[in-house]
Amino acid sequence: MEYRFDIANQVLIFVVLSLSLNLLIGYAGQVSLAHAAIAGIGGYAAAKLAIANGMDFVPSLVLATLMAAAAGAFLSVPALRLTVQHLILLTLAAAVVLVTIANSTRDLGGAYGLVGMPVPSIFGKSLAKPSQFFWFLLCVSAICALLYWRLADSPYGRVLRALREDELAARAVGKNVFVYKVQVFALASAMAGLMGALWAYYLRLASPVQFNVTQSLLLVTMVIFGGMGSLLGPVVGAALIVVSSPILEKNLDIGAEKAALIRLVIYGAALVVLMRLRPEGLIPEHFSFRRALARLGLPLPGAGAAAGQQSPPPAAGAADPAAPAGPGQPDAGIDIAARTPVVTVEGLRKAFGGIVAVDGVDLALRERVVTGLVGPNGAGKTTLFNLLTGVIPPDGGTIRLKGKDITGMTPDAIARLGMARSFQDVRLFLRMTVLENVMLAYSRHPGEHLPLLLGAPLATSRAERRARELALECLSFVGLVDKAGMLAGGLSFGEQKLVAIARLLATGADVLLLDEPISGVDPQWVDRVALVIRALPAQGKTVCVVEHNLYALGQLADHCYFMESGRITAEGSLQELMADPRLIAAYFGA
Template identity: 35%
Template sequence: MMRSEFKHYLWLLVVAVLVAAIPLATSNDFYLRIVFLIGVNYIAASGLNVLVNYTGQKSLGHAGLFAVGAYAVALLTARWGWNPWAAFAAAGVLAGLFGVVIALPALRVKGPALAMVTIGFGIVVEKIVSEWQDVFAGQQGIYGVVPLQIGGQMFSTKHWVWFVLGLCVLLHVMFRHLLSGRFGRAFLAVNTAEVAAESVGVSVYKFKVLAFVISAFTCGIAGALIAQQNQYINSDFITFNLSIFFLLIVLFGGNSVYGPLLGAVVLTLLDSLLSRWPDVQHFTYGALLLFALYAMPNGLAGFVRSFARRFTPGLVPKEQLPTGLPAWQLKPSAGAASAGVLLHGEGLYKAYGGVVPTNNVDIQIRPGHVHSLIGPNGAGKTTLLNILSGIVTPERGTIQFAGHGIVGVSPNRIARMGLGRTFQNLRLFSDMTVLDNVKVGLHSHIKAGFFASLVGVGKARRAELAARDEALQILDRLHLRDKALHIAGSLPYGLQRRLELARALATHPQLLLLDEPAAGLNPQETQELVQVIARIRDLGITVLLIEHHMDLVMAVSDHVIVLDYGQKIAEGTPAEVQSNPRVIAAYLGSDEEEDGNDATGGPHV
């Protein structure tokens, strides 16, 4: 166990012991009830934190999922005679299933529309429990909910505090493992840049659904706790204000595994203090929500983290990275090139209204070569790359990659098949470290499942350490190791370009698509890029390059393809293309337009 982990668990033990001592120090039910509510609110917010802060999905309907858990445990125990422990577990599972039900239609929309869908779900649930009297009893409610018990003895208030404390500690440890590993990085990648996440093998849809399920499960557990502790539930518990309260805890707490705890402590205490004045209470919620969104976007956790780094840096030690690692090597590819062709596109066509950026283009990429795709601005080069990588689906045409048809296949699956890429406009995960950016590239090569990642030991731990070491090897290949713990967005532009290339290499591509990698680089950085591309080819990776810098194209290319107005007008060796009259005309205009211009050196941009 590393020193930082030991310190974390030591502090966790100290806090847990102090909280566990509260029921021994006082028998005041009001105080114990507040401690219990802090724990319940933390449980609900801990999962919602994954959805909102990590995955970037705003939900205003989680009171409905709270209701699913509460009414599930009420009906199962009071009406159908279930064991209270079995009902408690079933309530969380049922809420998780409802999370899938919400996620599948909700994720077809984004932003405010997504929030409206979740609001709709919450309102529907509120209406059902209010109006369906025969089942849910409306405001009258369901009495006789069987509480948790041990040895036939029902939990007292102090037992509830200890039980919720145990659940909170367990959830905190599991979420800390989950969010510091493969799954946490994938959630953040989806939040930051969905297209880039797909390009390295992360399924955006899968991780959004998973985040909804996690948040639904914890909200369902929170609802079950309230119903069983009160031994009663009615429709007054299920209001839109409850959804707002949960969201406020998450936003006010901040983007951290500790955020929900900080938010739950502060806002539960504030809620109890202002409970006598509902109007002031609601005004305070609104004011705090605005404050959290605009004045303190990183929340309490971000403020505490910044304060600690500035005044007590020893409390936030930097990760110790291993040295002396061997040189990185590409993994052997599972796919095979067919008849010496790695990728074969035929008759590719894509139109946007009257604009046709890809017009019946045929393309063949042979393994082991550097191919360049050139042409004037607007020739359709990036559209063709987007088609090859699955971001854009052609209206007609076929693509065979490593023996498999990939038209209509999702970009994340294409990436896992061995096709990596960079982007014309940088798409880094800018708030993550350099090291974590490369680890995201390794996502599909880290063999640790969801439940193993929750536990965080054994196979998952070994896989995470192996991913760290491999990411460092890749960074070393591109001379970025000394920047490993820097925030990606803080790097100079040229190093950010190189980092995006390192992330693409981490996918272990057979074919690497580079979309204007020299854009924005100075002459020295451009010359260094020539050497980098040569080293990539030497690793056994085939490259397809879009570039306007003709010196770079001529220096690294084995084969050049020229597009103009969406059509392929020439291809061949750099020398053949450079002297092709149609290429010269495409860059410099017709003979009449060339008067007074020297075209003897071929096309220049």
């Protein structure tokens, strides 16, 4: 019986370790090969506090958890600007360094580790036997699993998945990438450190073998095997791999050392086969038991359309997919000069080495006016958008939004102040649903902030309902409310462009910068996208459009700037600009 409890204890420890790693890899897209080493910090801290300082069981667990969280947050800082490949190398190096320190430090027991930890007890009850330790470990694991579920299946988890998909797009809708990365590293490390401390107490020792790079790779295997980004996948992956170890040792009738080597070969082969046959893992991210039973011919009572696909009909004035009308015309009677400037740019400059991409640009985006930015390829239009939205810092000049100097601010800060942008390549979160893409842009969601998510569940629930309502309103406006439950990656390019506009609307920004919203769109979608853009000023939006489709731009823009060689060289209506032979020659390269 104690043997079974021993296996169960190992399963619980590795399940929580896998869940915490899944927060990093599956949700936030931060691959770490130092997770076992971080758990080792918790294990060694608990062992040192218990042996050398005589600290009680629970206080040592708390301190060990905090130390591991601090180590994870520290590790996250240099990782903030790294690509996935470099992050793997960084965390691998960190794991090797930590294990080497443990192996070579006398005060940490060297290669043998810290032995002789006291028998843990809670409320005066000894946890010496596996069966006694199990119930305490089960309670702690359940708390960790509930915390994991609360984080993953929440607005906070939605932001983490957005970071995994596209950090720049997440910043463009107002998400502070720095804060989320540090938080998720610290949270995952805290859970790992707690399990490392419990593992050390369970074995009565903390040794380098428990927390080496092989263990980190094993944890990654568990997450991938079960299904990255899945709520239950790591549980299944960890349980299968841990339970298989004693089965292999028993059936092969070989020593533990040889069994460990054979086990690694089997796990590697199984992982290769799984990646070929089912790359998303045993339980994929969007796995639904309801759909699985339906495919087997066993539909559940009440099964209908998936959540998120039922929504109100398009609002009055929304873009109707079947509407035959064209995009309409700019308001010929509009007095551009009388409109209040919302964005003013003065002397903006940016050079890349010896190439001046933006050279002393002055312009104004006026309230509820669609402004076109036209010019040949390489004129600096997208670079100007990048400067306006903080993607790159300017070398000189000023940018003011509603009178506030925003020069050099970060993209997320500028988006929160009321200026948001789309991208040439759309940059939707393709593995998230259309509804989630738009809900993510809701800027006043307490559930996206860790303290409020955990401390104010009612406010979070109310905000989630409001975010859903707003997202459906925005999707109704662009005529895609019927696509709300689809993955964004399954949409046509024209539909993706419309979702990008809906996402901008959900930010609540007053100024929308659209980078080639029509270019590359199938002809049958051009009028529909243009119709949506033309309706934005009536919603109180100030719009700036970069577009190479001159026919569509002529239907959209109230006023245009002509940009060439990094400078604004002319302004007026598009018809006036295109009547100038010099500008025609500059645009078409004649």
